[in-house]
Amino acid sequence: MIKLKAQDAGLSIAELTRRSVLLKPLPKRLSKITLATYRELVRIGSNINQxxxxxxxxxxxxxxxxxxxxxLEQLRNLLQQIGRELSQIETEITDDDDIESDGDSEDWE
Structure with missing residues (x-):
């Protein structure tokens, strides 16, 4: 269970243990939808740069x-604006909003 929680947080087991013992916050997880959107924005941005x-x-x-x-400049500005808006929206998203969630709603932070 600890190994899965470490993987889910993107940390090693040692780092997860350290943060837990020292009561340090774990990194915020991004929803799968947001990650996919960020990846697509990076691809689009790369194409615009080329x-x-x-x-x-x-x-x-x-x-x-x-x-x-x-x-091209308008597209670049639009992509930056979308990125900023996604960042603001992400702070309001919880793991329950993840459409591919495994149903485990335990909050381990």
Whole structure:
């Protein structure tokens, strides 16, 4: 049971034990939905960065850019805003909101 709780918290058994004995808080867990959303935002952001690089290179070479730089900037700002909003929402989410929860609602923090 201790091994599972350590894995669930993303800690080694030793670190989980240390934090428990010293009454230190465990790291907050993110819901699976939030983690998946963050991963997808990172992928999208990576694609936008690649497109921005290609656009900037084309402009420097005097070629027609593959994308509108203003639209790329708007997309970047939008992604940052979504990330901030997700961070704010995550603080309100509990493990009970996790749709893939195993039904164990024990709060071990």
């Amino acid at each position: 497109l921005t690089r290609a656009t900037n290179t084309a402009i420097k070479m005097g070629l027609r850019p593959p994308a509108d730089p203003e639209q």
